Amino acid sequence: MIHIVPKPTDTPDDNSTGAVMRELERADARYGVLDLGAIDPLDSGLENELVWVCGIRQDGHQFETLNVLSLRNRVINTPASIVACASKVMTSALLLHNGVRTPETAYMRSEEQARDFLLRHGKVVYKPLYGYDGNGIRLVTEPDDLGPGPWYLQEYVQNDRDFRVFVLGGEAVGAIARVSDTLMHNIHQGGIGMAVPIDEEMRAIAEASASALEIDYCGVDLLRDREGYTVLEVNGTPNWHCMAAPIPKLLALYLIESEREMRA
CATH class of the missing domain: 3.30.1490 (Dna Ligase; domain 1)
Known part of the structure; x- marks a missing residue:
């Protein structure tokens, strides 16, 4: 069974968790919702289970609960990788440590x-x-x-757009360009997203970023300058707005296969 921690920022019009749940249902996969606020991780009864974290609140309780659960369960994404992505300093440090290009x-x-x-x-x-x-x-x-x-x-890298590449299981599977006339191109800040093909340079730096963070799946945000792509940040609980790739289906299949490997 797949235990799901829903994204707290989901809305009826923008429901990342629900999109993956529907794909799990289509695949006849068993799943349930896990409320991190309703369990004692020291006595949760969960062992050798798969826990998918679509999103969490940035508070100590949820991080600590997931950390404890990860001792006896497979957690996707791992608490360590979520924490690393949540901290921009740690993300930068890991990118630099692994030779991934990022703005100074x-x-x-x-x-x-x-x-x-x-x-x-x-x-x-x-x-x-x-x-x-x-x-x-x-x-x-x-x-x-x-x-x-x-x-x-x-x-500051002068630009009129940025790019988000969705990496799943070490492979770049979808990408968008986000365009706006302001500093921020984030869709939540008014940017307009459009699907774009993944070129080889984009693929290489996005996959290297995911490897540096040791994360199952993520959104890698890029800018392009005169030398090529450079990584702004890595999102450990990403949305996938405007991507042409069927991310919810791919993510559901990844969870199903990960659970199957646990049972093998």
Whole structure:
């Protein structure tokens, strides 16, 4: 049986969890909904089961509950990979450690260092450390606009679009371009998404990113500059708006096959 932790941000019009559930039903796969707030992970009764985490709240309780469950169960995505993706600093560190190209990035508490980084680049992008859906991201051009620290800053890469590549089981299976006339191209911030083919350079960097985060599936966000693609971030609980690939079906089949391998 597949135990599902629903995405807390699902709505009737945008229901990622429900889309995969419908595909599981079409495949006659057994599943149930797992409420992380209604169990004691130290005495959950779950052992050697598959738990699919479509999304979680960014709070300590849900992370700790999943961590404990992962000791005796197969959790997709793993708590460690979800935590790594949730932290932009850790994502950047893992990308750099594994030689994956990403914009120059800094994380510091020193205001002097933050000002130096800004002055060196002229324009930088400030991102909340644990932000999501593009919330709180802003362009900074003046030192007095840095705001309170600590600061996670990336060099600004001029662009009119970004790309999200959906990677499943180590393979890039779908991609979109997101276009807007503002800094943020995220669909939740008004960007318009359109399916695009996956070229070989895009495939290579997206798959390398997923490998660096050791994650079952993810959305890899890219920009393109003069040298090629560069990775902005990796989303461990991604949406798949506008993709031509049947992501819910592919994800359902991946879960079914993962459970089957557990029983083999």
